[in-house]
Amino acid sequence: xxxxxxxxxxxxxxxxxxxxxxxxxxxxxxxxxxxxxxxxxxxxxxxxxxxxxxxxxxxxxxxxxxxxxxxxxxxxxxxxxxxxxxxxxxxxxxxxxxxxxxxxxxxxxxxxxxxxxxxxxxxxxxxxxxxxxxxxxxxxxxxxxxxxxxxxxxxxxxxxxxxxxxxxxxxxxxxxxxxxxxxxxxxxxxxxxxxxxxxxxxxxxxxxxxxxxxxxxxxxxxxxxxxxxxxxxxxxxxxxxxxxxxxxxxxxxxxxxxxxxxxxxxxxxxxxxxxxxxxxxxxxxxxxxxxxxxxxxxxxxxxxxxxxxxxxxxxxxxxxxxxxxxxxxxxxxxxxxxxxxxxxxxxxxxxxxxxxxxxxxxxxxxxxxxxxxxxxxxxxxxxxxxxxxxxxxxxxxxxxxxxxxxxxxxxxxxxxxxxxxxxxxxxxxxxxxxxxxxxxxxxxxxxxxxxxxxxxxxxxxxxxxxxxxxxxx
Amino acid sequence: xxxxxxxxxxxxxxxxxxxxxxxxxxxxxxxxxxxxxxxxxxxxxxxxxxxxxxxxxxxxxxxxxxxxxxxxxxxxxxxxxxxxxxxxxxxxxxxxxxxxxxxxxxxxxxxxxxxxxxxxxxxxxxxxxxxxxxxxxxxxxxxxxxxxxxxxxxxxxxxxxxxxxxxxxxxxxxxxxxxxxxxxxxxxxxxxxxxxxxxxxxxxxxxxxxxxxxxxxxxxxxxxxxxxxxxxxxxxxxxxxxxxxxxxxxxxxxxxxxxxxxxxxxxxxxxxxxxxxxxxxxxxxxxxxxxxxxxxxxxxxxxxxxxxxxxxxxxxxxxxxxxxxxxxxxxxxxxxxxxxxxxxxxxxxxxxxxxxxxxxxxxxxxxxxxxxxxxxxxxxxxxxxxxxxxxxxxxxxxxxxxxxxxxxxxxxxxxxxxxxxxxxxxxxxxxxxxxxxxxxxxxxxxxxxxxxxxxxxxxxxxxxxxxxxxxxx
Numbered sequence: 001x002x003x004x005x006x007x008x009x010x011x012x013x014x015x016x017x018x019x020x021x022x023x024x025x026x027x028x029x030x031x032x033x034x035x036x037x038x039x040x041x042x043x044x045x046x047x048x049x050x051x052x053x054x055x056x057x058x059x060x061x062x063x064x065x066x067x068x069x070x071x072x073x074x075x076x077x078x079x080x081x082x083x084x085x086x087x088x089x090x091x092x093x094x095x096x097x098x099x100x101x102x103x104x105x106x107x108x109x110x111x112x113x114x115x116x117x118x119x120x121x122x123x124x125x126x127x128x129x130x131x132x133x134x135x136x137x138x139x140x141x142x143x144x145x146x147x148x149x150x151x152x153x154x155x156x157x158x159x160x161x162x163x164x165x166x167x168x169x170x171x172x173x174x175x176x177x178x179x180x181x182x183x184x185x186x187x188x189x190x191x192x193x194x195x196x197x198x199x200x201x202x203x204x205x206x207x208x209x210x211x212x213x214x215x216x217x218x219x220x221x222x223x224x225x226x227x228x229x230x231x232x233x234x235x236x237x238x239x240x241x242x243x244x245x246x247x248x249x250x251x252x253x254x255x256x257x258x259x260x261x262x263x264x265x266x267x268x269x270x271x272x273x274x275x276x277x278x279x280x281x282x283x284x285x286x287x288x289x290x291x292x293x294x295x296x297x298x299x300x301x302x303x304x305x306x307x308x309x310x311x312x313x314x315x316x317x318x319x320x321x322x323x324x325x326x327x328x329x330x331x332x333x334x335x336x337x338x339x340x341x342x343x344x345x346x347x348x349x350x351x352x353x354x355x356x357x358x359x360x361x362x363x364x365x366x367x368x369x370x371x372x373x374x375x376x377x378x379x380x381x382x383x384x385x386x387x388x389x390x391x392x393x394x395x396x397x398x399x400x401x402x403x404x405x406x407x408x409x410x411x412x413x414x415x416x417x418x419x420x421x422x423x424x425x426x427x428x429x430x431x432x433x434x435x436x437x438x439x440x441x442x443x444x445x446x447x448x449x450x451x452x453x454x455x456x457x458x459x460x461x462x463x464x465x466x467x468x469x470x471x472x473x
Numbered sequence: 474x475x476x477x478x479x480x481x482x483x484x485x486x487x488x489x490x491x492x493x494x495x496x497x498x499x500x501x502x503x504x505x506x507x508x509x510x511x512x513x514x515x516x517x518x519x520x521x522x523x524x525x526x527x528x529x530x531x532x533x534x535x536x537x538x539x540x541x542x543x544x545x546x547x548x549x550x551x552x553x554x555x556x557x558x559x560x561x562x563x564x565x566x567x568x569x570x571x572x573x574x575x576x577x578x579x580x581x582x583x584x585x586x587x588x589x590x591x592x593x594x595x596x597x598x599x600x601x602x603x604x605x606x607x608x609x610x611x612x613x614x615x616x617x618x619x620x621x622x623x624x625x626x627x628x629x630x631x632x633x634x635x636x637x638x639x640x641x642x643x644x645x646x647x648x649x650x651x652x653x654x655x656x657x658x659x660x661x662x663x664x665x666x667x668x669x670x671x672x673x674x675x676x677x678x679x680x681x682x683x684x685x686x687x688x689x690x691x692x693x694x695x696x697x698x699x700x701x702x703x704x705x706x707x708x709x710x711x712x713x714x715x716x717x718x719x720x721x722x723x724x725x726x727x728x729x730x731x732x733x734x735x736x737x738x739x740x741x742x743x744x745x746x747x748x749x750x751x752x753x754x755x756x757x758x759x760x761x762x763x764x765x766x767x768x769x770x771x772x773x774x775x776x777x778x779x780x781x782x783x784x785x786x787x788x789x790x791x792x793x794x795x796x797x798x799x800x801x802x803x804x805x806x807x808x809x810x811x812x813x814x815x816x817x818x819x820x821x822x823x824x825x826x827x828x829x830x831x832x833x834x835x836x837x838x839x840x841x842x843x844x845x846x847x848x849x850x851x852x853x854x855x856x857x858x859x860x861x862x863x864x865x866x867x868x869x870x871x872x873x874x875x876x877x878x879x880x881x882x883x884x885x886x887x888x889x890x891x892x893x894x895x896x897x898x899x900x901x902x903x904x905x906x907x908x909x910x911x912x913x914x915x916x917x918x919x920x921x922x923x924x925x926x927x928x929x930x931x932x933x934x935x936x937x938x939x940x941x942x943x944x945x946x
Binding site for chain 1: 489491492493494548550551552554555556557559562577581584585588589761764765766767768769770790793794795797799800803804806807808810811812813814815816817818820821822859861862864865866867869870871872873874875876877880881883884885912915916919920923924926927932933935936937938940941943944945946
């Protein structure tokens, strides 16, 4: 007797180099692993399950992987857009975040994400010691790190071109926080939670600290996840400090290799992007956020052409403004088509791979999740093809399910999520938590943060405040 | 005793030049008109209603306006993307469409649209005599025309640069169809259905026919809705036939004026776009579709800067792939930011205006719908702000509801739609039709069309068929 048997679905295993389609397919799950995948008739004859789920008119696919997001500022949704710099709108509120607000952000993002088919959260932090007990209870898979920087919180008052000071004590303490996460959480919850190391960016740490970070990552066999080429400030800091561009610097200190996950790269030249890809590093691609913040499409096209692996990320609700990978898939496809003025540049099936198997590989979990194959962890979602946005379902002579998953689905079509073999979402409800209570609390805490921010004057200068006063918000 | 009273909402009237926000606002509806809008305390003291709806934690805003879509091919969803030309994938199936399929397309699009907050469908046809009885029953507002072309169905076998033949008989018959619509449907359903005239494009009609079309439009006081500058084929036809670019031709035949709604314009120069805007014509802006088909962002930024009015459109489910204006609003904002590499280029509040009041003005219904003002038709939606994607709701010191409507909402947040004073959608159900039965029929008819298309060979040459065979779809 096995635990779960899914039958008669339109199964997309994502194994091989395509989408691994099986018509009337079945998936057998025992414990937290996939036991078998195949034609429903065969699998049903072979296994009896405690729970059998008829997946007729459902797409069965690996759970979606959000490889890069910062839930810590999720309750600042809607405060960053429409302005020349995202920081301007968000910072006055960011400074008021309490531990309760950080938890609220993690709860809000995770609830939104799970309801829209995400099963792995690549939460970059900070705030992970607060978020992780919640992720453990919620049942989501999490692949986290925390921001390591040795810059004291003074950067906003620097003159243009002035170097950030580095504080060795701050750097050491942040590295320790990340290593504490490794000690207490890496492999926790039956392996559902794992930890990376997160140096914030090339301009945020001294060479000495970068050396210690790299040594620690190698000692523990961990991924390094870092923002690279994310803005003009970084480029200027690196030029003024080292007379180097970030990629050149990272190459010199030995950071370009398969341990690295590089986020954004919007300020890198194509040649620099190719060098990162050629090193075996992977990329976190967050189209909505970078377009919203800078009007720039991150160079995932260049990275893929150079042979690199790419995961998708929603980045932040204050620069996206959602935590929804279906939305991100559509934009990933259209943004790269638009950038290249070529409607074939980013095919839908490739985007679905970035959200599943290639995303898993990019964050170093390719052996565990991202495809439906025997032996892998059982992270999968059922998408209701009977929703208007997914109809009609055509299978012959052309199959239209994959393009409609990427370009038409909105997230609400997700009918069930199974993570690590457990049903976490079904019948419109997350079964592991009391959603309504949590959302009430999210609203309450957010109002408190907003009220505290009102007591100082910085927010008065923001674009968003002006738009509010003018009756445009 | 009035009919409906909405109380305690976050009301966005969209009156004036902003979003017309009212905290704890109320809307009084009697018959098919808005009677009063104001602070809930005042309005509640003044009116008693047969039905009072508490809109606490709901955004109340004008129903969204989809100014340009072709429902006739909606059951071909997912057959057009990922290829150099959209036609290649869609045409073999298009040729198999029956009247039942045309009806299924209208039903599918309208159901999807209403569930996502659309209250006006700018259906460009063809197929309107089939769709309109359904729209009347459904209760949606519709502003329709039908494609007028005098090109016989041979264009696909033309050599490059060869002129289409024109058939006067075909042109006359198509114009008559459109005028029959005017006669039978303009002003029908208590004014909920109205008719425009739809010459397909500058290359599809002779000068003589254009003259008759314009005269008919003026006689009846109707809008002309036309695709302009939509592709290389049009530019080549116009050059070879007239030695002119489309805009120059339209200017010469007197088509550039406030009667005109110009769709797409992706092949027009900025200067041509400005000339169209300066004439008083309006624009239908369909970002998803044009990016998907051509990788090009339509020049709505140029059109707006030149003082023109713009409505949004979803165009087609086979080139979008959805009929969801929330998705379209997000893409409208991000696509124009990206095109200009400027995150302030297309502010969210302006996009919300394009989907409501400015969209209404663009399609010639600005006096009737698009804002919540006394005397206007009662088309409005309630958006549930208690959904995770809309949370938190901040009102002080910065209000975040508008940016989250545009950038985070997915459509499922719509809790209720009132069209022409009637509740059409609530509690997750469209109340005027039997959705489940219709969707079963949509699936059945689509499978029949697909099966018929299989019997000929053209589909074998499509990109999408190759991707299906290769296991990528």
